[in-house]
Structures are given as structure tokens and as C-alpha cells.
Amino acid sequence: MTTANTSPPQKQSRRIIHPLLVRATHWLNAFAIVCMVMSGWEIYNASPLFAFTFPKWATLGGWLGGAIAWHLAAMWLLLVNGLIYLAYGFLGGHFRRHFLPLRVADLLRDLKDALRFKLTHQAGIYNAVQRLMYMAVLLLGVLVVASGLSIWKPVQLDSLVDLFGGYDVARRVHFIAMAGIVGFVAIHLALVLIVPSTLLPMVTGREPKHGLKQHGSNQEQQA
Incomplete structure (x- = not known):
């Protein structure tokens, strides 16, 4: 008499589609860009290029000096993080595989x-x-x-x-x-x-x- 195989099926693991480095640089870039845009709008409001200004709630820094401090801090984060992403994209083949x-x-x-x-x-x-x-x-x-x-x-x-x-x-x-x-x-x-x-x-x-x-x-x- 044969017995049926009652062992539970093995759970199939989901494949990795976004490596850790891509995810980390993505979210750091998102944070840096939001900070740069909002502080940049505060800097813009101090000396507008065009006939409009951005609402206060959409700006960051509170005043020109504070906005410049935020802008420069976010700039260095964006620059360093962006260079890491570019290096991975070119050297690791990420750009070639996904963008071409x-x-x-x-x-x-x-x-x-x-x-x-x-x-x-x-x-x-x-x-x-x-x-x-x-x-x-x-x-x-x-x-x-x-x-x-x-x-x-x-x-x-x-x-x-x-x-x-x-x-x-x-x-x-x-x-x-x-x-x-x-x-x-x-x-x-x-x-x-x-x-x-x-x-x-x-x-x-x-x-x-x-x-x-x-x-x-x-x-x-x-x-």
C-alpha cells in the first residue's frame, strides 16, 4: 500500500528586481530633490526671475539664509549619491540592461x-x-x-x-x-x-x- 506524498509545497521565493543600492540611492535622491526644490523656491522668491512667486507652504528654510543652508546641504547629498548611482549604472551595467x-x-x-x-x-x-x-x-x-x-x-x-x-x-x-x-x-x-x-x-x-x-x-x- 502506497501512501500519498503529503509534504507541504515549498514556498517559492520572489526574485530581486531592484538591488539594494538602486533602492537606497533612489530614496536618498528623492529626499534630496524635495529639499532642493523647496529650498530653491525660497531662494527664488527672494529674487524672482518671472512675474510670480511660490507659496510659502511650498518652500523650505524660512528665509533666504536658511534656504541657502538647506539647499547646499541637499546639493552635496544629491551630488555624492548621484555619483554613486551613476558609477553603478555605468560600471554595473544597470543603464545598459534597463535603459537600452x-x-x-x-x-x-x-x-x-x-x-x-x-x-x-x-x-x-x-x-x-x-x-x-x-x-x-x-x-x-x-x-x-x-x-x-x-x-x-x-x-x-x-x-x-x-x-x-x-x-x-x-x-x-x-x-x-x-x-x-x-x-x-x-x-x-x-x-x-x-x-x-x-x-x-x-x-x-x-x-x-x-x-x-x-x-x-x-x-x-x-x-
């Missing part, structure tokens, strides 16, 4: 699907729209740091100021780059609201449970 290739046909297709709210999402895989956005915000980050340094130390870094076409132009470039980063953050948050399952993996690093089931079913079909 970026084809025009894929971008147009995914952009069309996004506008129709039919853009599919797979855990750990960036679509063409996401790839373009991440590459653009990396370039904006380099631009905002370079222009920020030029208006922080215009005498010591006069060559950098000249590269931007002067101090006033550098201020405008800094503001526009900042506005681009804020736009990226707004779209990024909107996508998280549309697909909330993407948030937890950025904390735990592991794929969602529904992603695990789909991954497992694909393996069964291939077997």
Missing part, C-alpha cells in the same frame, strides 16, 4: 498606449517611455548641478558661467532644469498611482506576488 535599447518605434508605440491608459507594466522591466524619462532626468540632473555650481561660485567657476552664456542665463537654465525635474517627479508619482504595485518592490526589492504567479505560470508553459 531605446528605439523610436518602441517609444511611439508605448507613448500611444500610455495616452490611451493601456500601457502594460511588467515588474523589473522599463518600457520605452520610462527609459526615455529616466535618461532625460539624468541629463537634467547633470544640467541642474552644473548650472547650480556656476551661480553658487560665479567668480571661482567663471569658465563654467561663460559656458552657460553668463550668470543670468545660468539662473534661467537652472530654473528650467529644476522645472523639468519637478515635471518628471509629477509624472512618476502619477504612474505610481495608476500602477500602485510598483511602489512596494522599490522598498522590498522583490517582485509583487502577482508578478511571481505570472512568472511561475510562464515557466510551466515553457516546461
Whole structure:
């Protein structure tokens, strides 16, 4: 008489889709950017470039001196953390694996699907729209740091100021780059609201449970 195998099935572990370094730099960058934007708006209000100012509740620092202190502290955090992320991205192959290739046909297709709210999402895989956005915000980050340094130390870094076409132009470039980063953050948050399952993996690093089931079913079909 044979007995049935009653041993409980082994629990399948979820795969890592966001390494620890990517998650750590992501959240540190998010904190630094919020501090820099809000303190930057306080600095802007002290000498507006355009015919508007930002509301007090959206600023950080309380006054010009406090805002500058916050801005510089967050700048160094963003710079050091950003360099670590860039080094990992290039040397570790993160950019090559997740941001490339970026084809025009894929971008147009995914952009069309996004506008129709039919853009599919797979855990750990960036679509063409996401790839373009991440590459653009990396370039904006380099631009905002370079222009920020030029208006922080215009005498010591006069060559950098000249590269931007002067101090006033550098201020405008800094503001526009900042506005681009804020736009990226707004779209990024909107996508998280549309697909909330993407948030937890950025904390735990592991794929969602529904992603695990789909991954497992694909393996069964291939077997």
C-alpha cells in the first residue's frame, strides 16, 4: 500500500528586481530633490526671475539664509549619491540592461498606449517611455548641478558661467532644469498611482506576488 506524498509545497521565493543600492540611492535622491526644490523656491522668491512667486507652504528654510543652508546641504547629498548611482549604472551595467535599447518605434508605440491608459507594466522591466524619462532626468540632473555650481561660485567657476552664456542665463537654465525635474517627479508619482504595485518592490526589492504567479505560470508553459 502506497501512501500519498503529503509534504507541504515549498514556498517559492520572489526574485530581486531592484538591488539594494538602486533602492537606497533612489530614496536618498528623492529626499534630496524635495529639499532642493523647496529650498530653491525660497531662494527664488527672494529674487524672482518671472512675474510670480511660490507659496510659502511650498518652500523650505524660512528665509533666504536658511534656504541657502538647506539647499547646499541637499546639493552635496544629491551630488555624492548621484555619483554613486551613476558609477553603478555605468560600471554595473544597470543603464545598459534597463535603459537600452531605446528605439523610436518602441517609444511611439508605448507613448500611444500610455495616452490611451493601456500601457502594460511588467515588474523589473522599463518600457520605452520610462527609459526615455529616466535618461532625460539624468541629463537634467547633470544640467541642474552644473548650472547650480556656476551661480553658487560665479567668480571661482567663471569658465563654467561663460559656458552657460553668463550668470543670468545660468539662473534661467537652472530654473528650467529644476522645472523639468519637478515635471518628471509629477509624472512618476502619477504612474505610481495608476500602477500602485510598483511602489512596494522599490522598498522590498522583490517582485509583487502577482508578478511571481505570472512568472511561475510562464515557466510551466515553457516546461
